[in-house]
Amino acid sequence: MRITDLNPHGGIGANSLFVELGPFKVLVDAGMSPKHEGNEAIPRLDLIDREPLDLILLTHCHLDHLGAMPVALRNHPNVPLVMTPASRVIAQRMLHNSHNVMVRQREENGVRDYPLYRRQEIEQMTGRIFPLAPDNPRFFSSLDGDTMTLTYHHAGHIPGAAGFTLEYHHRKIFFTGDVLFDDMQTLPGATFPREQVDTLVLETTRGASGRPPGYSRDKEVGQLVQAIRETLEGGGSVLLPTFALGRMQEVFSIIHRSMGQRQLPRVPVFASGLGVDLCDYFDQIARKTKAVDFRRQILKDLKVQRLPHGYKPGQRLPGPAIYVLSSGMMVEHTPSYIAAVNLLGDARNLVAFVGYCDPDTPGGLLQQAAEGEYFLFEVLDKRAMLAARRMRFDLSGHADRDELLAFALDLEPRAVVLTHGDPEARDWFADQLRTARPKMQILDPTPLEPVEV
Ligand SMILES: [Zn+2]
Ligand SMILES: [Zn+2]
Missing domain, CATH: 3.60.15.10 (Ribonuclease Z/Hydroxyacylglutathione hydrolase-like)
Structure with a gap:
């Protein structure tokens, strides 16, 4: 060969x-x-x-x-x-x-x-x-x-x-x-x-x-849910930058189950990007082939809303709320990048990364930046003081x-x-x-x- x-x-x-x-x-x-x-x-x-x-x-x-x-x-x-x-x-x-x-x-x-x-x-x-x-x-x-x-x-x-x-x-x-x-x-x-x-x-x-000793995916999901709960109970909002294909639907599913089990308070869930459309496709796959366990109904149960129409960077976002936005690496011009301008400056908020970010992407740079620094959103010509908590969860x-x-x-x-x-x-x-x-x-x-x- x-x-x-x-x-x-x-x-x-x-x-x-x-x-x-x-x-x-x-x-x-x-x-x-x-x-x-x-x-x-x-x-x-x-x-x-x-x-x-x-x-x-x-x-x-x-x-x-x-x-x-x-x-x-x-x-x-x-x-x-x-x-x-x-x-x-x-x-x-x-x-x-x-x-x-x-x-x-x-x-x-x-x-x-x-x-x-x-x-x-x-x-x-x-x-x-x-x-x-x-x-x-x-x-x-x-x-x-x-x-x-x-x-x-x-x-x-x-x-x-x-x-x-x-x-x-x-x-x-x-x-x-x-x-x-x-x-x-x-x-x-x-x-x-x-x-x-x-x-x-x-x-x-x-x-x-390698993974840290004692790692388990369930434990990691548990820690993510706990961090989201603490943030919401403290009056803050959560931004989850997520990849559209697979990860966003997994995150919806985790939030859905956690709210159903009262591990998370019921707050508004906003979502945007290709991943929301893909939910319909996943529903189709689930019906046809059972290759995935996801139903469109989850979005209805969560009353998922699109980002406010005509939302501009820097404009106030409603909260406490959960924002599930693509892209996962917060690439320029994507909903997660634009929403971060608004959410980063408030110490009550949380940015939870649930996937890999290339170190050179805005998501990667944001993970490396120190608290209290100003983070520059180059293509928007805006900056935000890094006050919000930033955490990473290994749901690779x-x-x-x-x-x-x-x-x-x-x-x-x-x-x-x-x-x-x-x-x-x-x-x-x-x-x-x-x-x-x-x-x-x-x-x-x-x-x-x-x-x-
Ligand atoms: Zn792949
Ligand atoms: Zn690949």
Whole structure:
């Protein structure tokens, strides 16, 4: 087998792997990096322009895996795009949102490559999607009659997310994709087979840091609920900057349960952004496939309101209240960024981060800033004194490194290919695997250079 990492910048970003297995050529994901702009933000799909692909696989609908898919499909007409039925419900909605963002970035920042595809191309995906439910092996034949088997496996992480196995002539290759083993309130943890494989392609997102001893997700949720309660009872409001896909619905579900059990007082809940729309899609997935435990009714029970119409940064927000706003990293111009201008200055308020923030994003900078400092909202030309409490809760959507390492060792692979992680994260896995299994082949592919496994 040969694997080429098409993500030109390495790390996590424009995730995309080109896999050659016997006569089969498969593209796995075509993502878009949030840290780059224009054509720099997507995989080097041009390098495989002339390769006759058999399949394009999508592991899940996060944009770092899906964002450049219309470009990949344009270059390879007639090749089926395989994804889980749950991903099929969300994928085009995610791409339309990404298209909106690209159009805005073209206008505001003059990114001339944007948008990278036309809306029509998102629509045209419909006929190309081949839905494949988890745990259903599917044979594919090459022109000369060779066969390969593809099986998706439920990966936790977000609704629709899948790892997968490729089997070809008694060789078994397992790709984890992005994976979470813990159960969430809205989504059960991954159900990966623990059987011997020849090669394991492993995500390494959390390799650089372990969890504190005694960590449990339930405990973390308990602490979050307690911090929200204290804030509301003290007359303050809570801002939860959340990722739209998966995390926002999980947060709604946590608030819903906690209010139902009287662990939280009933206060107004405001929400905004793509995540609110996605609640309808999750409802649809829940009805059709049971891949997620979420119902639209939760929003009705919570009487979720949109941010006040025409809300301007710096304008007073009603409180005590809970604000569940995207984006999770408080990226400029998003509802969480704009609302923070108002909420940060009041010491009774709480900003609760429930997901990872890149250190260079406003969310990351806000976590590092000291109390009493002024925080500059550059694009709004406003500043706020940091008086509100800022706390982080680890509700990550990725498996802890020790769990993932144990999983890797269980599979007894002859070779492990490290993907989806920063260099320090990959190094940790490489060191640990080498120590535990000195004979194992460990590959950390250099971007754009094929590796033989
Ligand atoms: Zn993901
Ligand atoms: Zn990812």
